Amino acid sequence: MFGFGRKNEFPVEGRTVVITGGSDGMGRALAIQLAGKGAHVVVVARTVSKLQGTVEALKSCARNPVKQRFFYISADLIDSAECERVVAEVTAWNDGCAPDVVFCCAGFCHPGFFTDVPLSVQRQQMDTVYWTAANMAHATLRNWLMPVSPSKQIKNPRRHFIFTCSTLAFVPIAGYGPYSPAKAAIRSLSDTLSQEIEMYNGAYTQRHRNAAPAADIKIHTVFPMGILSPGFDNEQKIKPDLTKKLEEADKPQSPEEVARITISALERGEYLITTMFVGNIMKGTALGASPRNAIVGDTLLSWLSNLVFLQVIPDLRNKAFNWGKSNGLPKPSAQDQASS
Numbered sequence: 419m420f421g422f423g424r425k426n427e428f429p430v431e432g433r434t435v436v437i438t439g440g441s442d443g444m445g446r447a448l449a450i451q452l453a454g455k456g457a458h459v460v461v462v463a464r465t466v467s468k469l470q471g472t473v474e475a476l477k478s479c480a481r482n483p484v485k486q487r488f489f490y491i492s493a494d495l496i497d498s499a500e501c502e503r504v505v506a507e508v509t510a511w512n513d514g515c516a517p518d519v520v521f522c523c524a525g526f527c528h529p530g531f532f533t534d535v536p537l538s539v540q541r542q543q544m545d546t547v548y549w550t551a552a553n554m555a556h557a558t559l560r561n562w563l564m565p566v567s568p569s570k571q572i573k574n575p576r577r578h579f580i581f582t583c584s585t586l587a588f589v590p591i592a593g594y595g596p597y598s599p600a601k602a603a604i605r606s607l608s609d610t611l612s613q614e615i616e617m618y619n620g621a622y623t624q625r626h627r628n629a630a631p632a633a634d635i636k637i638h639t640v641f642p643m644g645i646l647s648p649g650f651d652n653e654q655k656i657k658p659d660l661t662k663k664l665e666e667a668d669k670p671q672s673p674e675e676v677a678r679i680t681i682s683a684l685e686r687g688e689y690l691i692t693t694m695f696v697g698n699i700m701k702g703t704a705l706g707a708s709p710r711n712a713i714v715g716d717t718l719l720s721w722l723s724n725l726v727f728l729q730v731i732p733d734l735r736n737k738a739f740n741w742g743k744s745n746g747l748p749k750p751s752a753q754d755q756a757s758s
């Protein structure tokens with residue numbers, strides 16, 4: 419929890435939360451836990467049957483089954499017009515009010531060595547990982563930032579937009595070339611938006627005098643390690659053996675655990691969120707110019723991490739070199755061979 423006497427920075431009871439990729443894995447676990455905390459939840463993904471199953475599960479874990487409402491929308495979020503439709507449909511369903519929280523969890527990973535994976539698949543990874551999130555951010559923020567005149571201003575609690583990245587956005591691992599760049603792009607977008615949004619939040623402070631957005635907004639990004647989801651099972655089938663070896667330090671977590679840790683971090687008001695110790699060290703070496711959760715803690719973490727990575731960087735490269743030395747050239751996965 420957020421600690422005795424500390425304010426909950428992420429209240430969800432009675433608020434409307436949209437979760438993309440909410441029908442499986444981490445997104446589904448978040449939907450269930452937020453329903454348990456009293457949120458109205460809308461799950462978005464492509465496959466209707468999985469969405470329907472999730473809405474049934476949400477009904478049975480609601481904190482207040484009489485008041486809480488659940489809904490699903492089937493959409494392929496690679497298409498920006500579909501993201502606009504999602505925001506419009508949620509608003510219509512929610513009595514004309516925009517959602518309060520949008521969580522982007524849609525996406526999956528297609529691992530493989532850069533030259534083995536067809537470029538069409540790599541482009542599709544950028545579409546599925548980066549563009550589903552960027553499209554959703556564009557559609558949501560355009561709605562949230564629409565100026566409202568002073569007479570229509572009511573005091574809205576803060577709204578939250580949350581991206582899901584991966585610790586691979588901080589640290590390279592051979593065999594994730596089709597995927598990591600798209601996650602690194604999300605991190606860059608998140609950092610840019612977290613600064614840009616301050617202009618709108620500044621305008622919001624003057625809302626009684628001028629047209630301003632309807633609420634204050636906060637951006638967050640979650641950086642999980644491995645998650646034991648259906649998507650993870652798929653990626654394991656085509657993942658190069660070297661990649662599995664390089665990520666040995668990772669002990670994949672259950673979607674429920676990742677969701678629980680993420681919600682607690684949001685309740686503490688964190689911006690870049692990691693879900694376990696190794697992920698935190700990976701973040702620490704790559705903090706760059708991202709806003710800190712805590713100045714002293716994050717500074718000490720980055721010093722420690724930079725020392726740890728003096729050893730980790732050559733270790734990862736040596737393991738790759740020695741792998742080639744003893745195993746020769748890699749073989750593309752059957753899936754990549756078939757599609758190239």
Ligand SMILES: NC(=O)C1=CN([C@@H]2O[C@H](COP(=O)(O)OP(=O)(O)OC[C@H]3O[C@@H](n4cnc5c(N)ncnc54)[C@H](OP(=O)(O)O)[C@@H]3O)[C@@H](O)[C@H]2O)C=CC1
Pocket residue numbers: 438439440441442443444445462463464465466468493494495496522523524525526527546547550582583584585641642643644645646647648649650673
């Ligand atoms: N699994 C892991 O090890 C890790 C995952 N992550 C990230 O965490 C997030 C959740 O992953 P995970 O729990 O594995 O999820 P899953 O792969 O289990 O589920 C993915 C979800 O996204 C939906 N989805 C996929 N493509 C689209 C699309 N084009 N439009 C709309 N919905 C889509 C899927 O539904 P449908 O197919 O029906 O559309 C499903 O609901 C992802 O962003 C992933 O990249 C980060 C670190 C590690």
Ligand SMILES: CCCCCCCCCCCCCCCC(=O)[C@@H](N)CO
Pocket residue numbers: 526527584585586589591642643644645650653664665666667668696699700726730
């Ligand atoms: C003490 C500190 C040492 C640090 C060593 C570095 C270890 C690297 C571990 C890489 C883990 C990658 C997890 C993300 C997986 C992911 O995003 C995909 N599964 C996508 O689905």
